[in-house]
Amino acid sequence: MSKPAVLVARAVFPEVLERLAQHFEVSANQADETWSADELAARLAGRQGVFTTASERIDAALLARCPDLRIAANMAVGYNNFDLEAMTARGVLATNAPDVLTETTADFGFALLMATARRIAESEHYLRAGKWTQWSYDLFAGSDVHGATLGILGMGRIGQGIARRGAHGFGMQVIYHNRSRLAPALEADCKARYVGKEELLRQADHLVLVLPYSPASHHAIGAAELALMKPTATLVNIARGGIVDDAALAAALRERRIAAAGLDVFEGEPCVHPELLAVPNVVLTPHIASASIPTRLAMANLAADNLIGYLTQGQALNPLNPSVLHA
Numbered sequence: 001m002s003k004p005a006v007l008v009a010r011a012v013f014p015e016v017l018e019r020l021a022q023h024f025e026v027s028a029n030q031a032d033e034t035w036s037a038d039e040l041a042a043r044l045a046g047r048q049g050v051f052t053t054a055s056e057r058i059d060a061a062l063l064a065r066c067p068d069l070r071i072a073a074n075m076a077v078g079y080n081n082f083d084l085e086a087m088t089a090r091g092v093l094a095t096n097a098p099d100v101l102t103e104t105t106a107d108f109g110f111a112l113l114m115a116t117a118r119r120i121a122e123s124e125h126y127l128r129a130g131k132w133t134q135w136s137y138d139l140f141a142g143s144d145v146h147g148a149t150l151g152i153l154g155m156g157r158i159g160q161g162i163a164r165r166g167a168h169g170f171g172m173q174v175i176y177h178n179r180s181r182l183a184p185a186l187e188a189d190c191k192a193r194y195v196g197k198e199e200l201l202r203q204a205d206h207l208v209l210v211l212p213y214s215p216a217s218h219h220a221i222g223a224a225e226l227a228l229m230k231p232t233a234t235l236v237n238i239a240r241g242g243i244v245d246d247a248a249l250a251a252a253l254r255e256r257r258i259a260a261a262g263l264d265v266f267e268g269e270p271c272v273h274p275e276l277l278a279v280p281n282v283v284l285t286p287h288i289a290s291a292s293i294p295t296r297l298a299m300a301n302l303a304a305d306n307l308i309g310y311l312t313q314g315q316a317l318n319p320l321n322p323s324v325l326h327a
Contacts, residue, residue: 041317060086094320095306098297101290106161108289116262151204152210167191201228213240223248250275
């Protein structure tokens with residue numbers, strides 16, 4: 001019996017490809033080329049599975065051209081690259097890779113918060129440019145993290161991880177807003193207090209965004225929301241591009257209506273709004289919050305597990321549209 005055929009749409013660890021090759025006929029993209037929608041559809045023709053990252057769009061138009069496709073396995077916890085409704089209608093399983101990146105992403109979110117609050121990137125650029133000639137009392141004086149009020153918008157696993165780091169490690173007062181309130185035991189573990197969104201924006205010294213992207217969360221932070229924040233406040237986005245109106249944020253930073261921002265995600269990435277590149281009081285990183293070797297390997301192996309489980313046994317660890325499993 002011939003093996004199922006799968007496509008790995010982006011470069012991945014060789015050992016993960018070796019695992020997949022034990023079960024499938026594998027076509028890989030180790031050159032890490034960026035394919036157009038047409039190119040992706042052409043390469044998927046006749047294949048039953050695809051290993052995706054957040055950059056490959058699986059929608060109705062692609063599915064119409066790939067009738068053999070049975071599963072798309074994302075090497076990411078986010079899945080706004082999937083049209084779940086269209087995939088379910090076509091009987092195509094969607095999976096993601098949650099949990100394995102929680103602690104690493106929370107580490108990075110807190111690191112980005114600290115770099116933003118203490119003006120680390122801005123001061124390093126100053127030093128590298130040869131501008132540091134003497135000490136002064138206010139040289140890149142930023143804001144304290146310990147004891148400050150940490151606001152978290154989106155209190156899933158990663159948000160809870162950031163809350164624990166702030167509350168237990170830095171004595172921060174943690175407030176949060178979420179679609180639904182956490183159970184009392186989780187709130188106690190995070191030392192976190194639930195507040196309305198407007199109160200969160202007004203009170204936070206450091207606001208961290210960790211909510212999933214959806215049409216409802218598009219530009220959840222725009223000009224009106226930024227206007228509610230303290231002029232001394234910082235904003236950190238490790239969620240998804242599009243949650244923040246980047247043009248409005250650039251204007252708020254330029255006019256010092258908030259103190260600083262740290263961004264790991266952007267609207268239209270890998271393109272970055274040019275005005276964000278022009279303001280000094282922002283730390284910019286290229287979507288690397290989960291980028292430790294152990295975590296990225298675990299994410300890739302989990303995507304592989306979902307492909308192997310579904311195409312060989314009809315089961316998957318992380319189904320996003322589980323009705324497909326029982327169709």
